Amino acid sequence: MPSSATETRVTPPHLTPDAALFLDLDGTLLELADRPAAVAADDALRGRLVTLTHALGGAVAVVSGRAINDLDRILRPLVLPAAGQHGIEWRDATRHRRQHPTPTLPAETLAELDLFVAAHPGTLLESKGASFAVHFRGRPDAARAVATILADAARDAGPGWEVLQGKMMTELRPAGVHKGDGIRRLLADPPFAGRRPVFVGDDWTDEDGFVAVNALQGISVAVAVERETQARYRLDGVAAVHDWLDRSAAALSPTRERG
Ligand SMILES: [Mg+2]
Structure with a gap:
């Protein structure tokens, strides 16, 4: 299916129980900050991620340009599956951590x-x-x-x-490793394997992730993006991402909402 900027102004459908959810962090789940080290998640965001993790059988991961250690600092005490440094390193749901072989900077x-x-x-x-x-x-x-x-x-x-x-x-x-690789690595193992990938991101580097999930008949969501994008859906900003995730969680776990 062709995609263009004009076709991406559509809010994504609610997550379905077979989704594998991949989320960028900065500019997607958290507002961008002047100092990257000053960023931290609040209780609402952690609670949201825990609820979705339960609703999706554990298939929720953060896919970021940050190092996994930094993601853990921001989300503490949560330890989620993750792809860090744009896919160079990844950690599966059993907390097994792996890394692409990389050159050392002189x-x-x-x-x-x-x-x-x-x-x-x-x-x-x-x-x-x-x-x-x-x-x-x-x-x-x-x-x-x-x-x-x-x-x-x-x-x-x-x-x-x-x-x-x-x-x-x-x-x-x-060179040569990107967020799409990180998503594919995580999708190779349970609980992600066999699920329909959904990736939400805001940055140029997220385009590789959009391409990867599009190729797998997944759902690609661009956040606050004005440029031409490969993403098929769009959300207006961090608050809209939170709102969409909360609505999805409610749709996935109606009893939890009532109880
Ligand atoms: Mg981002």
């Missing part, structure tokens, strides 16, 4: 990034383990300089590295 390249951030107050270097993000939400005028330094770093680091543009951040990361 120390001198990392040192250059440190120097750049020190010279540009308001920018922030986030080291995720296998990938490295420079955030510039606190320094929007540095966007071009950030893009340049990371392009240089990718070239210096050698083959196998790529630069990824996010919202107010640019990331240097091992």
